[in-house]
Amino acid sequence: MAVPLLDLQPQLAPLREEILAAVTEVIDSCGYIMGPKVESLERAVADYCGVEHAIGVASGTDALLVALMALDIGPGDLVLTTPYSFFATMGSILRLGARPLFVDIDPVTFNIDPLAARELLESRPELAARVKAIIPVHLYGQCAEMAPLLELAQRFGLAVVEDAAQAIGALYPPARAADKAGWRRAGSMGDAGCFSFFPSKNLGGIGDGGMVICRDAALAEKIRILRVHGSAPKYHHGLVGGNFRLDPIQAVVLEIKLGHLPAWHAARRNNAEGYRRLFADSGLLEDGSVLLPAAVYREQAQAAGIDDYHIYNQFVPRFARRDQLLAHLRRVEIGCEVYYPVPLHKQGCVAELGYHEQVFPEAERAAGETLALPIYPELTEEMQREVVAAISSFYRGERRGG
Numbered sequence: 001m002a003v004p005l006l007d008l009q010p011q012l013a014p015l016r017e018e019i020l021a022a023v024t025e026v027i028d029s030c031g032y033i034m035g036p037k038v039e040s041l042e043r044a045v046a047d048y049c050g051v052e053h054a055i056g057v058a059s060g061t062d063a064l065l066v067a068l069m070a071l072d073i074g075p076g077d078l079v080l081t082t083p084y085s086f087f088a089t090m091g092s093i094l095r096l097g098a099r100p101l102f103v104d105i106d107p108v109t110f111n112i113d114p115l116a117a118r119e120l121l122e123s124r125p126e127l128a129a130r131v132k133a134i135i136p137v138h139l140y141g142q143c144a145e146m147a148p149l150l151e152l153a154q155r156f157g158l159a160v161v162e163d164a165a166q167a168i169g170a171l172y173p174p175a176r177a178a179d180k181a182g183w184r185r186a187g188s189m190g191d192a193g194c195f196s197f198f199p200s201k202n203l204g205g206i207g208d209g210g211m212v213i214c215r216d217a218a219l220a221e222k223i224r225i226l227r228v229h230g231s232a233p234k235y236h237h238g239l240v241g242g243n244f245r246l247d248p249i250q251a252v253v254l255e256i257k258l259g260h261l262p263a264w265h266a267a268r269r270n271n272a273e274g275y276r277r278l279f280a281d282s283g284l285l286e287d288g289s290v291l292l293p294a295a296v297y298r299e300q301a302q303a304a305g306i307d308d309y310h311i312y313n314q315f316v317p318r319f320a321r322r323d324q325l326l327a328h329l330r331r332v333e334i335g336c337e338v339y340y341p342v343p344l345h346k347q348g349c350v351a352e353l354g355y356h357e358q359v360f361p362e363a364e365r366a367a368g369e370t371l372a373l374p375i376y377p378e379l380t381e382e383m384q385r386e387v388v389a390a391i392s393s394f395y396r397g398e399r400r401g402g
């Protein structure tokens with residue numbers, strides 16, 4: 001049985017009539033730019049995340065870009081971030097004429113290593129003086145270690161822009177994890193949090209979309225103005241912005257889907273637990289062929305009665321001989337993908353900037369060892385068995401083959 005990495009059809013089917021009706025209403029209204037449907041989604045996402053302000057934008061990439069613009073990041077500035085993320089994290093920095101300052105990742109979570117960040121800032125005062133912001137990425141749906149990062153940001157006067165494109169809804173524990181009300185949603189902890197509604201994200205539209213959330217009213221206002229070419233009032237441009245608007249067709253679809261998000265997150269977590277059982281039974285964990293991704297906040301969360309400690313936008317184990325396994329899975333039609341084969345500091349567009357000489361061993365090792373498996377909410381237990389059986393047969397065949 002072929003198993004796709006992601007299948008949006010079973011999610012669409014039960015919502016299709018409701019979505020068609022909502023989209024039809026927008027079409028018939030002839031109001032195609034911004035308006036009450038976008039405002040309604042902004043209110044709903046702000047409430048869900050526990051913040052005051054949300055600004056709908058055209059993509060997750062634009063969310064990062066406009067947040068950095070609003071924080072006045074520009075030429076000469078450095079932005080501390082991870083070399084192991086989707087390109088937009090770095091691209092938004094470079095497009096503003098600023099430069100990324102990379103710190104390696106924690107090999108357990110794949111997120112930026114806060115200790116390495118601290119060591120870098122403390123040992124290189126000439127660099128620290130130029131760092132204006134930090135972009136932690138909550139990779140694969142699990143929050144980066146925010147407490148030490150926020151402390152660093154405070155100490156060095158850095159703005160914090162959370163790249164929560166893969167993590168809408170994920171919760172981060174407070175100092176006293178048992179304090180249930182103290183858990184905070186991804187994106188709500190820094191100065192600004194950025195979401196993507198790309199169709200493959202946990203909350204995905206029927207095209208591109210994104211959102212910035214923040215707690216500060218003045219920053220929210222500035223982002224709203226930058227979203228429409230820096231225009232306030234209309235045709236008076238005190239700032240240079242862009243066209244970063246979200247359209248109401250995406251907004252109505254996303255608001256319908258937002259109501260289902262907690263159940264979809266739960267289904268993804270259930271699938272992750274399914275993989276943990278199946279791989280444990282397979283024997284592949286003991287012999288080191290497979291290393292499953294850690295849910296580092298799970299125990300604290302379960303003790304506190306918290307669900308969304310991880311939202312599993314991706315389920316990404318490490319595998320021995322990853323590339324051979326990948327070829328095998330392609331042959332037997334098991335969907336999988338390498339996120340990300342080339343770390344950001346090795347990308348061609350930064351060759352001239354001296355990044356290729358830098359070394360981030362954990363990011364490079366992750367790029368060479370990881371493979372994302374299907375984890376979408378509607379994935380069945382039978383399909384999961386198929387995935388694990390295909391992986392088992394690869395390693396068994398390899399042993400037989402010598």
Ligand SMILES: *Cc1c(COP(=O)(O)O)cnc(C)c1O
Nearest residue numbers: 059060061086088165196197198
């Ligand atoms: C998807 C993603 C983005 C960009 O979002 P788009 O909506 O595709 O522009 C940025 N950062 C990360 C980590 C992402 O996964």
